[in-house]
Amino acid sequence: MLRGLNRDSVAGAMFIAIGAGGLITGRALNVGTADAMGEGYVPLAMCWLMIALGALIVFNALRAAVRTDPTGSVPDVTARDSPLVVAVGTDPEGSVPDVEPPAFNPRPLLAVTIATLAFALLLEPLGIIVAVFASSLCASKAMPAVPLSSVLLPAALLSLAVLALFVWGLGLPLHALPRLGG
């Protein structure tokens, strides 16, 4: 049963979940008739379609998992995951630049997301200098084993560059410094 749990079946399940979620949360929408469509007609139709497609994807995934040789393992993460490799239209033995398959590593995901959220949450209360500085510190956490000292200077430079470019240069209405007393 666990063999069926591959990328495709999870993807299919995701679509089913989204579609079902849409149907449930949108049940109050007025569907109307074909010649006088309510606001719910097309969105709910899309939800049904997603469920159907999700089921198809899961079905195909399970069928493929059953067909796989039980001793051979199909690696879940391949070089295809690399953003540099696009497998279209080449002959099968065509060589592509050598890329190491990436392992699943939660650091970049967390670091980038937290960096973005840090910016969003700090911008209005504390101004752009603090927001950019904090954000780029969080971002640098994506790369392991980088000493904090080597990160502070680029972060500071970035804050200044942003200030110069966006606030002074382009005149965007961003507060440079923390707003004291809200």
Added chain:
Amino acid sequence: MDIGLASLLANLATGFSVAMTPTNLGLCLVGCLLGTLVGVLPGIGPTATVAMLMPITFYLEPTGALIMLAGVFYGSQYGGSTTAILVNLPGESSSVVTCLDGYAMAQRGRAGAALAIAALASLFAGTVTTLAIAVGGPAIAGIALLFQSPDYVAVMVLGLVAAIVLAHGSLAKALAMIVLGVFLGLIGTDVTTGEQRYTFGVADLFDGVGFVPVAMGLFGLAEIMLNLESRAKEGGITRLRDRLWPTRADFRQATPATIRGTLLGIVLGILPGGGSTIPSFAAYSLEKKLARDPSRFGKGAVEGVAAPEAANNAGAQAGFIPMLALGIPPNAIMALMVGAMMIHGIQPGPQIIAKQPELFWGLVVSMWIGNFMLVILNLPLIGIWVKLIELPYRYLFPGIIVFCCIGVYSLRNSVTEVMFMAAFGVFGYVLRKLDCEPAPLLLGLILGPLLEENFRRSMSLSGGDFSIFFTRPISATLLIGAALLLGFVLLPAVRRQREMLRD
């Protein structure tokens, strides 16, 4: 609409007067520079860059904005080939194929010739495609003026079907992504009934999910996350030892390859799902099949550089044809340009060419000028670009994240939108891990509202009768075409080949 030679020349003259203004020339240069930069640097692509520049286009004239964004797009095709040839590192996915023979040529001390061939092939393709836009655009727009709502629905369906068919990977997944995109595009206030759809009371959603946060999250942030995860082995940087110019034999071999690549690029670039990556791969395969001695490929065959380079430039520019003539973007980056037009209150569609001739012809002429600018940027200034690759990614990516944040924030002065972008960044990461392509989602997002509006109108025109799509000749033809395309791809023989390519 007048498409005789005299009117073409008159229109081009209008275009020149628009494109040659100092502002527009400057914007063209900025676009080309940024495009080359983005093309050279791996880990950031033209789609994310165009998404990041969206907020800036607010402050520009629409013509100037499009000129700059276009420059970024076709400029990145030039830049990507530079690193592909010199360092075996494709800056863009459309330059992956150029690595094969381009780097091989460089290793034999022929880097200069490879770079020149790439640049010249791109210039040829750019020029020819610009002409194709100038002639084809108005012609297609003329036909499109006959379109009514059902025909629009049909052409969008055909477009979306072609997008899935031409994409690699699972059909069902690509289709599901489009449907999800359409669904997301419909979130917000329904224009017709005034009711809220899936907004859950969040004020920032009343106008819909902004496509800029989605684009930046899915393409920008997710791309950064994936890049930080993987490490690519790059070849040593080859010094430019030989003379910059190719030999006469090179030209003789490269010329037919360039022509074939250009034509292939134009055809595939017009079709939805096109863009520049698929044409470059297809052109390489074609050259290899046509060559008298296919074993030369991978070892420094000039055609292996000329054809894909011509194809990727032609493909990139040809995408403007359906965008400008029909208002229907064939791929994600064209969808963003449609968005840029909408930001300025310009409704894309076939009437644009007639009603906004300065926009259309100005853009067309500036593309031609841009191609020349790029040859100059890419040949003499190569040393600078090579130095840039040596800049560690670790200094670059925090800046990219911050620029994305500022860009999104400045659109509606909303931190909520920045948080949406973060959410879509996570979603984009998850999608890539699940082997789902994000581009169809963006396409669906932009086309969704258009599709629904025309569908509704068709239905109220026909009084709820679905057969209206088949009784109108234009719409019936287009839908039959879509069905044939879908059927072709579902054929067992074609399926097996696609599955083989997937693994």
